[in-house]
Amino acid sequence: MIVQLESVTKEFRSSGHRVTALDGVDLQLSEDQSVALVGESGSGKTTLGQLLVGLEQATTGEISVDGSPVRRPTDIAGRVQMVFQDPFASFNPRHTIGQSISKALSIQLRCSAAEAGREAVEALEAVGLYPGADFMARMPNELSGGQRQRASIARAVGGGARLIVADEPTSMLDVSVASQMLRLFRALAGRGVSYLFITHNLAVARYIADRIVVLYRGVIVEDGPVDAVIGHPSHPYTRLLLDSTPDPERGHRARPPVPEETTEMALDDLSDRRRWCVFAARCPHRSPACAAPVALRPRAGGGQVRCVLPEAAGTAGGDDV
Amino acid sequence: MARTQRVDDGLGTPLVAEEGGPAVEAEGLRVTYNGRGTPVHAVRGIDLQIGPGELVGLVGESGCGKSSVAMALLGLLPRETASVSGSLRVAGRRVLGASEAQLRDVRWQRAALVPQSAMNALSPVLRVGEQIVDVIRAHERISKPKALARAVESLRRVGLEARHGASYPHELSGGMRQRAVIAMATALHPDLLVMDEPTTALDVVTQQLVLDQVQALSADLGFAVLLITHDLPLLLGWAQRIVVMYAGSIVESGPATELAAHPQHPYTEMLLRSFPPLTGPRRELAVIPGQPWDLREEADQCLFADRCPSVMDACRTHAPRLTAHGQRSVACFLRDPQS
Numbered sequence: 001m002i003v004q005l006e007s008v009t010k011e012f013r014s015s016g017h018r019v020t021a022l023d024g025v026d027l028q029l030s031e032d033q034s035v036a037l038v039g040e041s042g043s044g045k046t047t048l049g050q051l052l053v054g055l056e057q058a059t060t061g062e063i064s065v066d067g068s069p070v071r072r073p074t075d076i077a078g079r080v081q082m083v084f085q086d087p088f089a090s091f092n093p094r095h096t097i098g099q100s101i102s103k104a105l106s107i108q109l110r111c112s113a114a115e116a117g118r119e120a121v122e123a124l125e126a127v128g129l130y131p132g133a134d135f136m137a138r139m140p141n142e143l144s145g146g147q148r149q150r151a152s153i154a155r156a157v158g159g160g161a162r163l164i165v166a167d168e169p170t171s172m173l174d175v176s177v178a179s180q181m182l183r184l185f186r187a188l189a190g191r192g193v194s195y196l197f198i199t200h201n202l203a204v205a206r207y208i209a210d211r212i213v214v215l216y217r218g219v220i221v222e223d224g225p226v227d228a229v230i231g232h233p234s235h236p237y238t239r240l241l242l243d244s245t246p247d248p249e250r251g252h253r254a255r256p257p258v259p260e261e262t263t264e265m266a267l268d269d270l271s272d273r274r275r276w277c278v279f280a281a282r283c284p285h286r287s288p289a290c291a292a293p294v295a296l297r298p299r300a301g302g303g304q305v306r307c308v309l310p311e312a313a314g315t316a317g318g319d320d321v
Numbered sequence: 322m323a324r325t326q327r328v329d330d331g332l333g334t335p336l337v338a339e340e341g342g343p344a345v346e347a348e349g350l351r352v353t354y355n356g357r358g359t360p361v362h363a364v365r366g367i368d369l370q371i372g373p374g375e376l377v378g379l380v381g382e383s384g385c386g387k388s389s390v391a392m393a394l395l396g397l398l399p400r401e402t403a404s405v406s407g408s409l410r411v412a413g414r415r416v417l418g419a420s421e422a423q424l425r426d427v428r429w430q431r432a433a434l435v436p437q438s439a440m441n442a443l444s445p446v447l448r449v450g451e452q453i454v455d456v457i458r459a460h461e462r463i464s465k466p467k468a469l470a471r472a473v474e475s476l477r478r479v480g481l482e483a484r485h486g487a488s489y490p491h492e493l494s495g496g497m498r499q500r501a502v503i504a505m506a507t508a509l510h511p512d513l514l515v516m517d518e519p520t521t522a523l524d525v526v527t528q529q530l531v532l533d534q535v536q537a538l539s540a541d542l543g544f545a546v547l548l549i550t551h552d553l554p555l556l557l558g559w560a561q562r563i564v565v566m567y568a569g570s571i572v573e574s575g576p577a578t579e580l581a582a583h584p585q586h587p588y589t590e591m592l593l594r595s596f597p598p599l600t601g602p603r604r605e606l607a608v609i610p611g612q613p614w615d616l617r618e619e620a621d622q623c624l625f626a627d628r629c630p631s632v633m634d635a636c637r638t639h640a641p642r643l644t645a646h647g648q649r650s651v652a653c654f655l656r657d658p659q660s
Binding site: 174176178180182200202206230241244246247249 | 382383495523524525526527528529551552553554555557581591592593594595596597598599600601603605606607608609612
């Protein structure tokens, strides 16, 4: 187990009231696994990524990396690395690419500058920036968006990290560059490093991950192998996400209308997470059985789901997408 | 009830524009930016027709000229640095060479823009409803209470309520702000709504809500929509017609379903295959090799030739013209050796 989260809760204070970004999250990421963390804006997926790299600290709960608990950001040093969304903001514009990457690698690998420089050249070439020595000497503004994102992946991967957290790594890139990045991530996967991809696009998740974790209002509502979750979504929220995801293969097939959380529902106590299922306010299948927090239970095809519907746990097969 | 009015086409012949005429008629539209240094040829003579109430998606990557087209449609390009030529009519009104007063008549009432990052397009210091009232009163002689009633009506149409009109933008969620901007853009019942990357900052669920809303509004009010995006799959199941731009030119256009099922231009095909599929068999993603065309360069050749897997000799010596085959058009020698 590379990373383990136990009942992790994260609260922020915002203009006087508390906002629960994550609510009792239990999650294990094992070696060589590529996991996609999906959910809407505000689902807590970015917060979860930031806890893992030590940019935020959990309000309560335990996070451990390689079996040892994380108390301070320095406990993570080098073992979990992040690839950010914006390739233009993730390098110091006044340092060469080589300076930026060597510095990061020398900290992660606890090695000399010269050694870190050699590692940096290797890392740049591993992500397709040939010859690495040329790219070392360049300033960030001399690189295209795609090259910069490659360089930031080199910085994350080159220091022997056990887990890479990539927060929407392709959403700011042009289509043709994004497809190169997705191919690169898939080529890098399974070399002793685990990946946590944060995305709201399930088609992207399907391409790069082998496991999908669906987060809704800070709670894991479904977690399972990628084909099981996408082929037979068990949670009504996962189905909503799937129906909303643009699909190049969909062609002329009509997309079902997206249900909306109405204002009266939002004002009602349906959104009270201590009294109702976390998804109750928007769920088309809401019943009195949902009037209590719902626990995760095993789902057909592997993984877990947080739903009381009998068909959620399902028999093997389930229904169509 | 047909609304008819006299329109000055600037050539001395008054035309009568009737409701139900095309929302956009562009011929040979060119946009060239003359900043410092070499001119940038952003839009290279495109023909674009948008029918009344038609939902059209304009797709392409950064630098293909799609946003310049949007700006040109609304007469928003700065006269000092952008030279625009060709002919362009929006809802029957001439846009090129029009005076500021004529353009004011086009904007909001004939064509309205939902800009990029529309979530942040509202003034932070005014209530949402007041901002819509300002737009209405800038174009119509109407009392404040009446304008407010109209503003509330247009907010209702996008699923917001009067109390949202009394809110400041920061009090609304991103999706709500987006809808408020759409309410503002449609308050004066334009013939054309131009949306420039309207959903890029939104998550998938909110994206679909906004698109559903715009589709329903268009059906209700009868306006045409030009939705500009880099996200081709987003347009499938929404747009009636898709127009693909590359390096300032239209390379392909056609009914959305046919274009997606049987792309005719190699660029369209590669673009489609650059997106991972959600259903069906997994497949490797296409990678378009090389770099986009340098927009400072002009050349008599296909501008996609250097990146095209099917390039032929003719592609490097002649520029293929966009040629219609029924409802579809393509600018490629593979489909149309004569052009």
